[in-house]
Amino acid sequence: MRLRILPFLIFAFVPLSIPSFALPSSKNTISIPGMLSNKVVLFQAFPYEVKPGGSLNLSGSGFSTKSNTVSFGGGIKVEATSTNGFNLKVMVPNTLSEGTYKLSVSNILGSSENPNIPVSVKITSNPISEPIITSAIFNIDTITLKGKGFTSTNGLITTMGNLNGAISTTGTELSFKVSDLSDYLKVKNTKKTASLSLPIWIFIQNEHGVSKTAYSVNIKIQ
Amino acid sequence: MKRFILVLFAVVTLGFPIATFAQVPGSPFGGFVNFSIPCTCSGTLWVYFTPLYLSNVPITGPLVYSPFSTILFAQYAIGVPSTWELGGYIPGVQACWIVCGPACCPLPSLGLMTKVGTGL
Numbered sequence: 001m002r003l004r005i006l007p008f009l010i011f012a013f014v015p016l017s018i019p020s021f022a023l024p025s026s027k028n029t030i031s032i033p034g035m036l037s038n039k040v041v042l043f044q045a046f047p048y049e050v051k052p053g054g055s056l057n058l059s060g061s062g063f064s065t066k067s068n069t070v071s072f073g074g075g076i077k078v079e080a081t082s083t084n085g086f087n088l089k090v091m092v093p094n095t096l097s098e099g100t101y102k103l104s105v106s107n108i109l110g111s112s113e114n115p116n117i118p119v120s121v122k123i124t125s126n127p128i129s130e131p132i133i134t135s136a137i138f139n140i141d142t143i144t145l146k147g148k149g150f151t152s153t154n155g156l157i158t159t160m161g162n163l164n165g166a167i168s169t170t171g172t173e174l175s176f177k178v179s180d181l182s183d184y185l186k187v188k189n190t191k192k193t194a195s196l197s198l199p200i201w202i203f204i205q206n207e208h209g210v211s212k213t214a215y216s217v218n219i220k221i222q
Numbered sequence: 223m224k225r226f227i228l229v230l231f232a233v234v235t236l237g238f239p240i241a242t243f244a245q246v247p248g249s250p251f252g253g254f255v256n257f258s259i260p261c262t263c264s265g266t267l268w269v270y271f272t273p274l275y276l277s278n279v280p281i282t283g284p285l286v287y288s289p290f291s292t293i294l295f296a297q298y299a300i301g302v303p304s305t306w307e308l309g310g311y312i313p314g315v316q317a318c319w320i321v322c323g324p325a326c327c328p329l330p331s332l333g334l335m336t337k338v339g340t341g342l
Contacts, residue, residue: 034266034288034317034334043263043319043326059328100324117263120324157322159259159270159284159329183257190256190303198256198272198282201330205323214330 027108028066030085035061040068042105042112042119048209049127052096056121058088064107072121073101096123130209133202136217143217144175149208157203157210160187166204174204178219188221196221248310248336251276251285258301263319263326265289269301276311276332284331286317287338295339302340309338 031037040062050056058070063082070078070090082088088105102120105112112119131149150168161182168174178184178200190196198221201214253271261268267287273280287300292309299305315334319326 032317033312033315034286034291035264036290041264043328045325048324117321117326118324119326155323157320157327159268187257192304196256196272198270203322203327210323210325210327214327216330 027064029062029064029107029109030082032061032086038062038109040064040105040107040109040112041114041117042103043117045103045119045121046209046212047127048120048130049122049124050092051125051127052092052098052123053094054092054127056090056092058090058103058105059086060088060105060112061086062107062109062112063088063105064109068105068107071104071106072096072123073099074104092121092123098124128208131204131206131211133204133211133215136202136215138178138217138219141177141179142175143178143202143219144173145202145204145215146173147204147211148172149206150174150204151206151208153206155205156181157205159201159214160184178221191221194222248312248333249276250309251311251335252306252308253285255301255303255305255307256282257303259318259320259329261286261318261329262321264317266317267301268318268329268331269307271307274332284329285311285333285335286315286331287335288317292335293337295337297340297342299340299342300338306341307338308341310336312336 042060044059046057063085065082068080070080076093076096078090080088080090100120100122129149133145133147135146137144150171152167154166156163156166158181163176163181166174166176199216199218201216203214204211253274256270256272259268268284269287270284272282274283311333313333316328317334318329318331320329
Protein backbone atom coordinates (compact mmCIF):
# COMPACT_ATOMS: atom_id res chain seq x y z
CA MET A 1 0.00 0.00 0.00
CA ARG A 2 2.77 2.37 0.96
CA LEU A 3 4.52 1.58 -2.30
CA ARG A 4 1.74 3.45 -4.12
CA ILE A 5 3.08 6.69 -2.74
CA LEU A 6 6.58 5.99 -4.06
CA PRO A 7 6.24 7.98 -7.34
CA PHE A 8 4.94 10.97 -5.42
CA LEU A 9 7.83 10.78 -2.99
CA ILE A 10 10.34 10.63 -5.84
CA PHE A 11 8.89 13.56 -7.73
CA ALA A 12 8.60 15.57 -4.54
CA PHE A 13 12.38 15.99 -4.77
CA VAL A 14 12.39 17.37 -8.31
CA PRO A 15 10.69 20.75 -7.85
CA LEU A 16 12.88 21.45 -4.83
CA SER A 17 16.04 20.98 -6.83
CA ILE A 18 15.30 22.87 -10.07
CA PRO A 19 17.46 26.00 -10.07
CA SER A 20 16.17 29.40 -11.01
CA PHE A 21 16.85 29.46 -14.76
CA ALA A 22 13.56 31.27 -15.32
CA LEU A 23 14.48 33.58 -12.48
CA PRO A 24 11.36 35.61 -11.73
CA SER A 25 11.65 36.69 -8.13
CA SER A 26 9.07 37.50 -5.52
CA LYS A 27 10.12 41.13 -5.93
CA ASN A 28 8.55 41.32 -9.44
CA THR A 29 11.98 41.49 -11.06
CA ILE A 30 13.32 39.07 -13.67
CA SER A 31 17.02 38.33 -14.17
CA ILE A 32 18.13 36.85 -17.47
CA PRO A 33 20.01 33.54 -17.33
CA GLY A 34 23.74 33.93 -16.78
CA MET A 35 23.42 37.33 -15.11
CA LEU A 36 23.86 38.06 -11.43
CA SER A 37 20.43 37.55 -9.88
CA ASN A 38 18.97 40.02 -7.40
CA LYS A 39 20.80 42.88 -9.11
CA VAL A 40 19.55 45.42 -11.62
CA VAL A 41 21.95 46.00 -14.51
CA LEU A 42 21.68 48.44 -17.43
CA PHE A 43 23.62 47.52 -20.58
CA GLN A 44 22.35 49.67 -23.41
CA ALA A 45 20.06 52.54 -24.34
CA PHE A 46 18.97 52.71 -27.94
CA PRO A 47 19.15 54.93 -29.93
CA TYR A 48 22.07 56.97 -28.60
CA GLU A 49 20.79 60.24 -30.04
CA VAL A 50 17.16 61.05 -29.31
CA LYS A 51 14.81 64.05 -29.30
CA PRO A 52 13.15 65.37 -26.14
CA GLY A 53 9.79 63.56 -26.08
CA GLY A 54 11.18 60.61 -28.05
CA SER A 55 11.41 57.02 -26.82
CA LEU A 56 14.36 54.92 -25.69
CA ASN A 57 14.69 51.15 -25.46
CA LEU A 58 16.80 50.07 -22.53
CA SER A 59 18.39 46.60 -22.32
CA GLY A 60 19.65 45.01 -19.13
CA SER A 61 18.66 42.54 -16.46
CA GLY A 62 16.69 42.60 -13.24
CA PHE A 63 14.12 45.15 -14.41
CA SER A 64 10.87 45.13 -12.49
CA THR A 65 7.48 44.33 -13.96
CA LYS A 66 5.93 46.72 -11.43
CA SER A 67 8.10 49.77 -10.94
CA ASN A 68 11.46 51.07 -12.21
CA THR A 69 12.84 54.60 -12.00
CA VAL A 70 15.01 55.73 -14.90
CA SER A 71 17.30 58.60 -14.03
CA PHE A 72 18.74 61.02 -16.62
CA GLY A 73 22.04 62.32 -15.26
CA GLY A 74 20.87 61.79 -11.70
CA GLY A 75 18.36 64.62 -12.07
CA ILE A 76 15.15 64.10 -14.01
CA LYS A 77 13.48 60.77 -13.29
CA VAL A 78 10.88 58.76 -15.21
CA GLU A 79 8.84 55.73 -14.13
CA ALA A 80 8.67 52.68 -16.39
CA THR A 81 7.67 49.00 -16.27
CA SER A 82 9.16 46.01 -18.04
CA THR A 83 7.23 43.05 -19.38
CA ASN A 84 10.14 40.60 -19.48
CA GLY A 85 12.81 41.89 -17.07
CA PHE A 86 15.40 42.70 -19.71
CA ASN A 87 13.76 45.36 -21.92
CA LEU A 88 12.37 48.70 -20.79
CA LYS A 89 10.72 51.34 -22.95
CA VAL A 90 11.12 54.87 -21.66
CA MET A 91 9.79 58.21 -22.89
CA VAL A 92 12.34 61.03 -22.79
CA PRO A 93 10.88 64.00 -20.87
CA ASN A 94 10.06 67.01 -23.04
CA THR A 95 11.64 69.22 -20.41
CA LEU A 96 15.09 67.70 -20.87
CA SER A 97 17.53 70.18 -22.38
CA GLU A 98 20.10 69.20 -25.02
CA GLY A 99 23.21 67.42 -23.80
CA THR A 100 24.66 64.05 -22.86
CA TYR A 101 23.11 62.27 -19.89
CA LYS A 102 24.27 59.24 -17.96
CA LEU A 103 21.40 56.79 -17.44
CA SER A 104 20.62 54.51 -14.52
CA VAL A 105 17.70 52.31 -13.51
CA SER A 106 16.58 51.83 -9.92
CA ASN A 107 14.03 49.43 -8.49
CA ILE A 108 13.53 47.23 -5.45
CA LEU A 109 16.86 45.48 -6.21
CA GLY A 110 18.84 48.75 -6.00
CA SER A 111 20.47 50.95 -8.63
CA SER A 112 22.21 49.99 -11.87
CA GLU A 113 24.86 52.68 -11.40
CA ASN A 114 28.28 51.21 -12.11
CA PRO A 115 31.35 53.24 -13.10
CA ASN A 116 32.61 50.32 -15.21
CA ILE A 117 29.43 50.20 -17.32
CA PRO A 118 28.87 53.66 -18.74
CA VAL A 119 25.47 53.99 -20.40
CA SER A 120 24.59 57.41 -21.73
CA VAL A 121 22.33 59.09 -24.27
CA LYS A 122 22.57 62.32 -26.20
CA ILE A 123 19.48 64.51 -26.17
CA THR A 124 19.37 66.64 -29.29
CA SER A 125 16.72 68.28 -31.43
CA ASN A 126 18.43 66.88 -34.53
CA PRO A 127 19.26 63.22 -33.83
CA ILE A 128 21.43 61.35 -36.33
CA SER A 129 21.24 57.59 -36.69
CA GLU A 130 24.04 55.36 -35.40
CA PRO A 131 26.29 53.68 -38.01
CA ILE A 132 24.84 50.57 -39.64
CA ILE A 133 26.80 47.81 -41.41
CA THR A 134 24.89 46.22 -44.29
CA SER A 135 27.63 44.08 -45.85
CA ALA A 136 31.22 43.03 -45.32
CA ILE A 137 33.76 41.46 -47.65
CA PHE A 138 37.02 39.81 -46.63
CA ASN A 139 39.87 39.77 -49.14
CA ILE A 140 43.34 38.45 -48.19
CA ASP A 141 43.95 40.63 -45.09
CA THR A 142 41.43 43.42 -45.58
CA ILE A 143 37.78 43.73 -44.57
CA THR A 144 35.64 46.24 -46.45
CA LEU A 145 32.47 47.30 -44.68
CA LYS A 146 29.53 48.87 -46.48
CA GLY A 147 26.67 50.59 -44.77
CA LYS A 148 25.59 54.05 -43.71
CA GLY A 149 26.35 56.61 -41.06
CA PHE A 150 30.13 56.14 -41.18
CA THR A 151 32.03 59.32 -40.34
CA SER A 152 35.57 60.65 -40.58
CA THR A 153 36.63 58.73 -37.46
CA ASN A 154 35.12 55.43 -36.44
CA GLY A 155 36.06 52.93 -33.78
CA LEU A 156 35.79 49.22 -34.49
CA ILE A 157 34.94 46.78 -31.72
CA THR A 158 35.39 43.17 -32.83
CA THR A 159 35.86 39.69 -31.44
CA MET A 160 39.49 40.01 -32.52
CA GLY A 161 40.11 43.23 -30.62
CA ASN A 162 39.54 46.89 -31.31
CA LEU A 163 40.78 49.47 -33.78
CA ASN A 164 40.42 53.20 -33.36
CA GLY A 165 40.41 55.87 -36.03
CA ALA A 166 39.19 53.87 -39.03
CA ILE A 167 38.42 56.53 -41.62
CA SER A 168 35.56 56.56 -44.07
CA THR A 169 35.75 59.21 -46.77
CA THR A 170 32.43 58.33 -48.40
CA GLY A 171 30.27 57.72 -45.31
CA THR A 172 29.14 54.39 -46.76
CA GLU A 173 32.36 52.39 -47.10
CA LEU A 174 35.27 51.66 -44.80
CA SER A 175 38.27 49.32 -45.04
CA PHE A 176 40.71 48.02 -42.45
CA LYS A 177 43.36 45.36 -42.12
CA VAL A 178 42.52 42.40 -39.88
CA SER A 179 46.16 42.33 -38.74
CA ASP A 180 45.72 45.84 -37.30
CA LEU A 181 43.14 44.59 -34.76
CA SER A 182 44.49 44.58 -31.22
CA ASP A 183 44.03 40.84 -30.54
CA TYR A 184 44.97 39.56 -34.01
CA LEU A 185 48.24 37.95 -32.88
CA LYS A 186 46.59 36.37 -29.83
CA VAL A 187 44.09 34.60 -32.10
CA LYS A 188 46.69 33.80 -34.75
CA ASN A 189 48.86 32.07 -32.16
CA THR A 190 46.06 29.58 -31.40
CA LYS A 191 46.26 28.30 -34.99
CA LYS A 192 47.09 24.59 -35.07
CA THR A 193 46.79 24.09 -38.82
CA ALA A 194 48.17 25.93 -41.87
CA SER A 195 45.22 28.29 -41.89
CA LEU A 196 42.40 29.13 -39.51
CA SER A 197 38.95 30.04 -40.80
CA LEU A 198 36.57 31.70 -38.40
CA PRO A 199 33.96 34.44 -38.29
CA ILE A 200 34.58 37.74 -36.58
CA TRP A 201 31.80 39.94 -35.27
CA ILE A 202 32.14 43.69 -35.82
CA PHE A 203 30.51 46.70 -34.16
CA ILE A 204 31.21 50.19 -35.45
CA GLN A 205 31.12 53.24 -33.21
CA ASN A 206 31.35 56.97 -33.79
CA GLU A 207 30.02 60.21 -32.34
CA HIS A 208 26.44 59.19 -33.24
CA GLY A 209 26.49 55.88 -31.31
CA VAL A 210 27.26 52.22 -31.90
CA SER A 211 25.74 49.81 -34.39
CA LYS A 212 22.94 47.99 -32.58
CA THR A 213 23.95 44.47 -33.57
CA ALA A 214 27.25 42.89 -34.56
CA TYR A 215 27.90 42.08 -38.22
CA SER A 216 29.62 38.76 -38.83
CA VAL A 217 32.12 38.05 -41.62
CA ASN A 218 34.19 34.93 -42.25
CA ILE A 219 37.94 35.40 -42.45
CA LYS A 220 40.95 33.17 -42.99
CA ILE A 221 44.21 33.61 -41.06
CA GLN A 222 47.25 32.16 -42.87
CA MET B 223 8.88 -1.93 8.50
CA LYS B 224 10.42 -3.75 5.53
CA ARG B 225 8.24 -1.80 3.18
CA PHE B 226 9.21 1.45 4.83
CA ILE B 227 12.89 0.62 4.38
CA LEU B 228 12.20 -0.33 0.76
CA VAL B 229 10.44 2.98 0.13
CA LEU B 230 13.27 4.91 1.79
CA PHE B 231 15.86 3.03 -0.24
CA ALA B 232 13.96 3.70 -3.48
CA VAL B 233 13.63 7.40 -2.70
CA VAL B 234 17.33 7.74 -1.93
CA THR B 235 18.56 5.73 -4.91
CA LEU B 236 16.04 6.89 -7.51
CA GLY B 237 15.05 10.31 -6.22
CA PHE B 238 18.47 11.87 -6.03
CA PRO B 239 19.67 10.96 -9.52
CA ILE B 240 16.48 12.47 -10.95
CA ALA B 241 16.93 15.56 -8.80
CA THR B 242 20.57 15.95 -9.84
CA PHE B 243 19.69 15.60 -13.50
CA ALA B 244 16.94 18.16 -13.15
CA GLN B 245 19.34 20.63 -11.58
CA VAL B 246 21.32 21.24 -14.76
CA PRO B 247 19.12 21.65 -17.84
CA GLY B 248 20.58 21.93 -21.30
CA SER B 249 21.99 20.01 -24.24
CA PRO B 250 25.47 18.48 -24.25
CA PHE B 251 28.48 20.07 -25.96
CA GLY B 252 32.18 19.42 -26.32
CA GLY B 253 34.89 21.39 -28.05
CA PHE B 254 38.46 22.64 -28.36
CA VAL B 255 39.05 26.21 -27.17
CA ASN B 256 40.59 28.62 -29.69
CA PHE B 257 40.42 31.79 -27.65
CA SER B 258 38.15 33.61 -25.21
CA ILE B 259 36.97 37.17 -24.67
CA PRO B 260 36.00 38.65 -21.29
CA CYS B 261 32.48 40.09 -21.45
CA THR B 262 33.43 43.34 -19.75
CA CYS B 263 29.87 44.48 -18.98
CA SER B 264 28.18 41.23 -17.96
CA GLY B 265 31.14 39.64 -16.14
CA THR B 266 30.87 36.46 -18.23
CA LEU B 267 33.30 34.81 -20.65
CA TRP B 268 32.80 34.29 -24.41
CA VAL B 269 34.64 31.16 -25.53
CA TYR B 270 35.25 30.28 -29.19
CA PHE B 271 35.55 26.58 -30.04
CA THR B 272 37.06 24.88 -33.12
CA PRO B 273 35.77 22.24 -33.45
CA LEU B 274 32.56 22.44 -31.45
CA TYR B 275 30.36 19.37 -31.10
CA LEU B 276 26.68 20.08 -30.43
CA SER B 277 25.80 16.88 -32.31
CA ASN B 278 27.91 14.30 -34.12
CA VAL B 279 28.65 16.90 -36.82
CA PRO B 280 31.50 19.24 -35.84
CA ILE B 281 31.01 22.98 -36.27
CA THR B 282 32.78 26.04 -34.89
CA GLY B 283 31.31 28.75 -32.68
CA PRO B 284 31.16 30.54 -29.34
CA LEU B 285 29.45 29.63 -26.06
CA VAL B 286 29.30 31.78 -22.93
CA TYR B 287 30.49 30.78 -19.46
CA SER B 288 28.85 32.58 -16.55
CA PRO B 289 30.42 32.57 -13.08
CA PHE B 290 26.91 33.33 -11.77
CA SER B 291 25.14 30.27 -13.17
CA THR B 292 27.47 27.80 -14.93
CA ILE B 293 28.45 24.84 -12.75
CA LEU B 294 32.20 24.36 -13.04
CA PHE B 295 33.89 20.94 -12.93
CA ALA B 296 37.54 19.90 -12.90
CA GLN B 297 40.01 20.90 -14.23
CA TYR B 298 38.47 24.38 -13.80
CA ALA B 299 40.49 25.92 -16.68
CA ILE B 300 37.54 27.42 -18.54
CA GLY B 301 38.31 29.37 -21.71
CA VAL B 302 42.03 28.54 -21.73
CA PRO B 303 43.22 28.18 -25.34
CA SER B 304 44.15 24.68 -26.54
CA THR B 305 42.06 22.84 -23.92
CA TRP B 306 39.13 20.48 -24.50
CA GLU B 307 35.92 21.29 -22.69
CA LEU B 308 32.77 19.27 -22.14
CA GLY B 309 29.47 20.26 -20.62
CA GLY B 310 25.90 21.37 -21.17
CA TYR B 311 24.39 24.52 -22.65
CA ILE B 312 21.07 26.22 -23.28
CA PRO B 313 20.75 27.79 -26.73
CA GLY B 314 19.53 31.28 -27.54
CA VAL B 315 20.56 33.10 -24.37
CA GLN B 316 22.20 36.51 -24.70
CA ALA B 317 24.70 36.40 -21.84
CA CYS B 318 27.73 38.33 -23.11
CA TRP B 319 27.87 42.13 -23.19
CA ILE B 320 31.07 44.04 -23.89
CA VAL B 321 31.85 47.71 -23.30
CA CYS B 322 31.62 49.68 -26.53
CA GLY B 323 31.60 53.46 -26.40
CA PRO B 324 28.71 54.99 -24.48
CA ALA B 325 27.06 51.63 -23.75
CA CYS B 326 27.50 47.87 -23.84
CA CYS B 327 27.05 45.74 -26.96
CA PRO B 328 25.61 42.22 -27.12
CA LEU B 329 28.18 39.73 -28.42
CA PRO B 330 26.32 36.90 -30.18
CA SER B 331 26.87 33.29 -29.15
CA LEU B 332 25.27 29.89 -29.60
CA GLY B 333 24.15 29.76 -25.98
CA LEU B 334 24.94 29.77 -22.28
CA MET B 335 26.91 26.95 -20.64
CA THR B 336 24.99 25.35 -17.79
CA LYS B 337 27.91 23.17 -16.71
CA VAL B 338 31.44 22.69 -17.98
CA GLY B 339 34.59 20.77 -17.24
CA THR B 340 38.05 20.97 -18.75
CA GLY B 341 40.33 18.20 -20.03
CA LEU B 342 43.99 19.17 -19.66
